[in-house]
Every structure is written in structure tokens, then in C-alpha cells.
Amino acid sequence: MPVVRGKNIEILYSPEAIASRNRDMAEEIMRGPHKDLLVISILKGSFIFAADLIRAMHGAGLAPEVEFITLSSYGTGTESKGVKITKDIDSDVHNRDVLLIDDILESGRTLRFAKDLLYERGARHVTVAVLLDKRMKRRVDLEADYVGFECPDHFVVGYGMDVAYAFRELPFVGVVTGDAE
């Protein structure tokens, strides 16, 4: 079991498993709406997944433009009350097909907010790709069009995802199981 920062990390999804799913998802995206395609990576968590998925999309024959948006949720303690834009995209999305990329779909609040925002701005189709779906945690009506893996109800780290700003650099997705000996 890998040890990082003195913690044991159990691997849930290996680099090879993730790369294989990314190739499959890129083929699925190729079969969806992609006219004048704009990919929007939701920061910070999705930066590694987005980087790999857009290269897999190139392999599938797609040539998207790429943008970034930083969204954060606010509210008290663990219960999120809303989502706000910390840093917006620069592009006009009017009449474009947009693919939103995020790391994890949980309550659905982040992606519901982002999807509504882009439709309000005149996007033609807005589809959603997530690496992980925690379906049991859904609180609002939002389903992803492309899902890497159905994720068990664990707090996961790695492949862009953090706990207290740590572990984003790991090339796999894992769960912190405790202190290393």
C-alpha cells in the first residue's frame, strides 16, 4: 500500500484503470453533441482528469477549445447552501456545445449551478463528464452524461482531489486509511 505524507493510502482506481476509462469516455463524448465544442474544467479538483480526458478526446478525433471556471460552495459546516463563481471563463458560450468536466458528482449542487449558468448564457447543449459519481449523496436533480466510475461512499483523494490541500499529485484515486507504521 502506498505511503504518502506518513499516511497509508488504499488505491481504489489505478492509473491504468483511469486511463482506460478515459479512452472509453472520449469515444462516448464523440457520439454526443460536439459542434464548436468548448470544454470547461471546474477547478480545482478536475484539473488532472480534464488534462487526461481532453488528450483522450484528441485520440477519439475531437478538437475542443478549453476553458476553466473556479466554483466554490458556501454554507455552514458540512452542509452546502449554495455555489459561487470565484473565477469565471473568458469565452462566449452562445450557441456552442459545452462539456463540463468535474472530478466528483456528489450532491449535484456544483454541476446544477454550472449547467444552469451556461444555459442562461445561451449554450446550445451542456453535457457533463465526471470521473466519479457518488449517487447515494445526490440532493438535487442532476445526472452526468459521462461517468468514469460509480464511487463508493468514501472520501477519496488523488488524481487532482485533495483533503486539506494535500494529495492532489497522486496518479491514482485512493482512500486514506490511517497512519503508516
Ligand code: IMP
Ligand atoms: P457537489 O456535487 O456539489 O456536492 O460537489 C462535489 C464536489 O465536492 C467535488 O467537485 C469535489 O470538489 C468535492 N468532493 C466531494 N467528495 C469528495 C471526495 O471524496 N474527495 C475530494 N473532494 C470531494
Ligand code: MG
Ligand atoms: Mg470540485
